């Protein structure tokens with residue numbers, strides 16, 4: 001489900017999602033109401049969680065449970081584009097003030113064969129600078 005009103009956005013940041021990467025088209029974007037336009041080119045549903053952080057490696061995690069949103073704290077979580085299907089797009093408008101943000105996918109899924117796909121652990125995160 002799209003978040004916010006794209007017509008009010010001051011800039012757009014296209015982000016490509018697939019197994020197992022999050023790839024923003026630009027690494028720096030001007031502060032304002034940013035329309036994050038997510039393109040899921042993968043074969044599984046993905047999402048984007050936007051957190052205030054400098055480096056994905058510093059974020060708390062749960063074993064086989066992705067990034068620990070509770071441990072990180074609600075105040076660090078800016079917003080989220082919830083999981084949406086493969087081969088589709090979704091977007092969200094978020095008010096981003098200057099700073100460093102991590103865009104990550106926090107989907108964790110148990111496959112039919114029992115394997116756990118922890119998307120954040122598998123590398124689905126990227127850092128952007130809002131200037």
Ligand SMILES: [Cu+2]
Nearest residue numbers: 046105107119
């Ligand atoms: Cu994902």
